Amino acid sequence: MDKGVAAGVVAVELATGEIHVFHAKSVVLATGGHGRMWEITSNAYAYTGDGVAITLRKGIPAEDMEFFQFHPTGIYRLGILITEAVRGEGGILFNGKGERFMERYAPTIKDLASRDVISRAVYLEIKEGRGINGSNYIHLDIRPETVNKYAELDGRTHPDGTPYRVTAEEVLAKIPDIADFCRTYLGVDPVKDPMPIQPTAHYGMGGIPTNKLGQVVIDNQETVLPGLYAAGECACVSVHGANRLGTNSLVDLVVFGKHAGIQAAEYASGAYMPSLPADAEEYTRKQISDLMNGSGKEKAAQIGRELRKVMADDVGVFRTEEALGHAVEKVKELRERFTQVRVNDTGKVFNTELLNTWELGNLLDLALVTSVSALERKESRGAHAREDFPRRNDTEWLKHTLAYMDEFGRVRLEYKPVKITQFSPQDRVY
């Protein structure tokens, strides 16, 4: 950045370790989410929030980071996503007592309730000792006999009015990848045995604040940062608000990705090339050198494990004042310890230790703003569920969080109003 205008990107080439400067009029960030900060996650290793962390350190806020979606049906221990298509095809959730517990939480829509509702139900069942064998998972059952039994009980029919019934072959044809995951990782054939599942960190509704054109906006006045765009999970255009419905991430990609691209191209065709800072690489070089020359008293892998655990325990499906306060302190401690980490691989070619350590630093910064934002939001809204503030509170909290972080790691929160267009927030009743 130069004088408040985007001027390009500094990149490290993984294959050679060389630093490259891409001097540009417009930059589109499309760096993905940050679900790797939780212990159980559906996210790939690369989901470390790099773009959001980079802009955060440049003084750009992270918006609505407390809103992170937990998908109810991740494979036990691994977090691999079991699509809700399984429940769409008639799969039923059972607790350790063999109860179809969603009847209690969502009497009309039951197992097809939205993700946050089911995640909370699963969490509560497990917390109250009704996991399978008292453990921390429950069962998702797509066996034909189960599907057919409950389809009959529910009076489910095909569009033509005939009763809804399935065979094992039909189930397997509808969910081939899920069947493959179950067999590979659990040794479970899903048409013969139920699948052990637990909620899994899945999607960040928050991220780099943008307007509907994909332009990055840096304050509660929606001031545009010229030349900088963001789209996809790293961006927060807030099309999802505090929650996301399945498949709607494609809106972030296809719709707002397209707009960001068009805007970036149009801007570049008109704007003057901004000047680069005197030594554009300096910041990146220092970041790398700090990681390579740390004292080595701390191990990155250990810090990563502690981060994922505290985020799962304290900033997960349900949150409380006490747990969030603990998380904030713990993440601060981990960030401090992170300064003592040392990358041992001194090579330049595919130094994945350097890459992964840098990524951990990004996750630590985002975990801090996530915890602080969640601690401050004293209400329950969408995916942010506070046990101590179980109701949505539009009077005080119908507003977006903007979290800023200074060079000392101090987080400052501001808020910006929510734009209500056609639909006002309402209670969800199932």
Added chain:
Amino acid sequence: MEIRLKVFRYQPEKDQRPRYDVFTLEVDPTDRVLDLLEYVHGDVDGSLAFRRSCAHGVCGSDAMRINGRNMLACKVLVRDIHSSEITVEPLLGMKVIKDLIVDMDPFFDHYKSVLPYLINDAPLPEDGKERLQSPDARERFDDTTKCILCAACTTSCPSFWANDRYLGPAAIVNAHRFVFDSRDTGAARRLEVLNEQFGVWRCRTAFNCTEACPRDIKITQAIAEVKRAIITGKLV
């Protein structure tokens, strides 16, 4: 259980020639081989380099040789190896850059040469929306849509080992995916590429590709269908 994990190592900035490192690890039988590599990378030797991302067989980054067979490290559990010694080596037939990372550029060059994208310059349907396709027509190439470009097939192929200019099974699978797509009009251009010296005729039906595919694509059959299309000129 205790496992001896033997890993191919080559650090280009230090090593004159490759070596093997052995790590003795206490592991859970349900751990993935990738989990073992992650543990070594995080806690024992950070310089160990390998590619990985999704860790559940979707992204195709971590194909490697595990006890001599091409597999995805994230899709094989320790218990399924039936051995307390696990040897992990880079894919064969590609230049090793560092440890388990090979140069994938030639692989992707072959892939690109078959024009692996929808070609149809005809005007959109009158409503300006989608080019519709029947379920049967979609089913025709369903199997080859499953490819994740992990290169397990191509690097298990003896014809490819013999001459790496052979486009290889993965490229042909991805050609198949479009050649038999009723919405696509680029088949003739693709079949021309595949009829050349380093195209489909290098396939000697060894079936190694089909065995290696972590997505269970019937690769040898797909290659045979492309061969038949070239000979008959019919796309059925």
